[in-house]
Amino acid sequence: MENSQYDLCIEVLSRLDKVGALKNLVLVGSWCIPFYKEYFSGSKYVTSITTRDVDLLVPLPLGIKAKVDLEDLLKDLGFILGFKGPQGYIKLEHPDLVLEFLVSEKGAGLDQPFKLPELGVNAQRLRYLNLLTSKLINVKIGSLRINLPHPAVFALHKLIVSKERKKERAKISVLRIKMLQSEF
């Protein structure tokens, strides 16, 4: 991982901390891995590849009281607002990092973003995220305290999600074959 990417991530987290948002968010996804280094400080731990996506889970009900304009907060770092998919999920983009917000999906599920006016963004609803918040750890990086899912919970979640993704990929492959067949 490039140092500049890591430093940028720390800067983003610091700014979120300054406005009081970080304590109400949980860092999930591949960016947990470099921060687990602190948790596993007593053992040999090698961090793996991380993508650009920094996934921030927003546990509900949201504890942030004062309104924070995230776009404005990160604008001078070069972040711009981007939209993902036909649903219009908001993400904050930078060539080195992409910030995305997630909330746990419950019940039958809705195919539309969850509005987060307190942060000036919206969040994508995803299944099984409540598993990640079932056991949290708090890691200290410099002056920052970052909420992360417990590594065991993180691993279990990855196993469940990868199985689901395999099913989805299989469905997409079947659809592609059907489309090709209909073309001929």
Add this chain to the structure above:
Amino acid sequence: MGTIKNVLREELNNSLQMEKDYLRELAKLPKGSLIKKKVKGHEYFYVISRENGKVKFRYKGKLSPVEIKRYKDVKFYRTKYRGYLSKLRKQIKFLRSSLRGKQSV
């Protein structure tokens, strides 16, 4: 397709989308840069821009510090976004060449 290639493909799609987004943000910024001219001890401002291959000066007169800051911010973001576009295009080139290989990794 292999796991690494899937990640690279996702990153390529992200970079392509981001390229469009940065171009959109650049287009939103007003054209031209602010320049200052001193005439008989007084400072006057002009916006210099290129239109149809010709350099044009638009007289702005005396500007308030807020307006001057606004032009400076525009210049700052334009330079930043152009730099990022160049970086993204390099990323796209690299990712495309990485995905051209036939090995399943």
